[in-house]
Amino acid sequence: MRDPLGAFVPGGRVEPRDRDSGPLAGLSFAVKDLFDVAGHRAGCGNPTWKATHPPAETDAPAVRACLDAGAALVGRTVMDELAYSVRGANPHDGAPTNPEAPGRTAGGSSSGAAAAVAGGLADFALGTDTGGSVRVPASYCGLHGLRPTHGAISLDGVMPLAPRFDTVGLLARDGEVLRAAGDVLLGLDGAGPTPLGICLATDAFALASEPARTALTPAIADLVRRYGDGGTVTLPEDGELHAWTEVFRTLQGREAHRAFARWVADAQPAFGPEMAARWAFVSQLSDEAVAEADAALPHIRERMAALTSGSTLIALPCAPDAAPLLDGDDAAWADHRETVLTLNCAAALAGLPQLALPASRVHGLPLGLGLIGPPGSEPVLLRVATDLAGADSDPGARFD
Structure with missing residues (x-):
């Protein structure tokens, strides 16, 4: 499968796994390469990490929730080493292309996730946000992004960086897709109230x-x-x-x-x-x-x-x-x-x-x-x- 943006880790494209029905049916998604995906080794941005950790036996709950809701998983995306940067250029896997700003960073550490979504290779992506690793790539790539309340989405099966601050985050080109994926991951039902200022x-x-x-x-x-x-x-x-x-x-x-x-x-x-x-x-x-x-x-x-x-x-x-x-x-x-x-x-x-x-x-x-x-x-x-x-x-x- 082609990867014109360098958004996916080597060997990171996967045959889509999805269901025929569910609130996310018809949508595709990518995951930052620190989520457990059954049968795959998460590299977490460093080849030694990949070599010293076994393949995941099960999907991370956040990944499984999207799959169970009917979304098709298309691959695992490039990230900064151990998610500890905002530069968006991995010394081992390279820098994904920012489709909205070629020659400029897609942002880190969820760089490949943002590039994949901005470039139309996935409808939404799971990233992580500790100190801005979803919000900053969203800004640089013209995307919607969500960092949820800490603890609102399970971090099981996700490489920890700073557990006091780590969150599972979302990236999407479209606000409706962001809400659909957010509703699934957060267990929400229907439109929320308007803000009060x-x-x-x-x-x-x-x-x-x-x-x-x-x-x-x-x-x-x-x-x-x-x-x-x-x-x-x-x-x-x-x-x-x-x-x-x-x-x-x-x-x-x-x-x-x-x-x-x-x-x-x-x-x-x-x-x-x-x-x-x-x-x-x-x-x-x-x-x-x-x-x-x-x-x-x-x-x-x-x-x-x-x-x-x-x-x-x-x-x-x-x-x-x-x-x-x-x-x-x-x-x-x-x-x-x-x-x-x-x-x-x-x-x-x-x-x-x-x-x-x-x-x-x-x-x-x-x-x-x-x-x-x-x-x-x-x-x-x-x-x-x-x-x-x-x-x-x-x-x-x-x-x-």
Whole structure:
């Protein structure tokens, strides 16, 4: 089977397995190569991982739910090493082509999943989102994406990165498909209620480039017209969102070290440069730094709970600009990754669901807008995705 985008891992295309009936009958899907698929070895972005783990005996529950609902599984997709990056370029399997922005990243770590969906090789895909690995690829590839409430979809049969923050996420070209798949995975039935206001996070909005802010403004205004004006807020009271980034980076790093330390010691994997640097960082985290981050987490969660009370949705960019060039220099990529983490850490730290909408275009390239809701507000978020489906008459403001 052809793979013109390099979206699937070598040998990752599979003969479609589906049923003739079910709510997802007639739809195809792909899975990030860290989900168990019966009879296949998950590579998790690293050849040593694949060599040291047996084929899965059963499908991960998220995969099985889609199959049981009638969707056809078409393959396993490229991902960043151990899902610990947003760059979207695997040193072993390559960088999937972004069909909406050739020469630019499809985003990580669910890079192949996003490329496959954007390029029409699958109707939707299962990815994972710890610190933005569904929301960022959705932004770069012009897709709908959903990071659910932490724990809402089973992570059984999925490689852990940072279990405190890991979620099974969804990517789809169409809002109706996103809702159909989301309904199956979340056990929902029918349209959810409308949100009770849209609130702009000004500190997050300020982190986007000026062209990105200009491009997103009409989309935000349209959401406010549709659902009501929730005003503006800063996420932390003092607006110092970068402090939250450090909390997330530290806690994610300690979780990743717990998840992989024994395997790294035993298998001595050959990491690419980025993952090698990441492993050096997590290996040197001090107990004091982790304790300080742990102490800060309850306040962050209380703050986000207060901001999203009453089904108010918080609007913020999913990324600071359009997808960066794949061959950009390392310093530029480091700056970009820092901002991406800062924009996406709030929902992750608080365990909240976030919808990524293909809201606009900047420099002719896709740009996503995020909406964070309270715990369990997936029906509301999916309602927004379907409300806006197909309303893209103006390439500069997809909702007009």
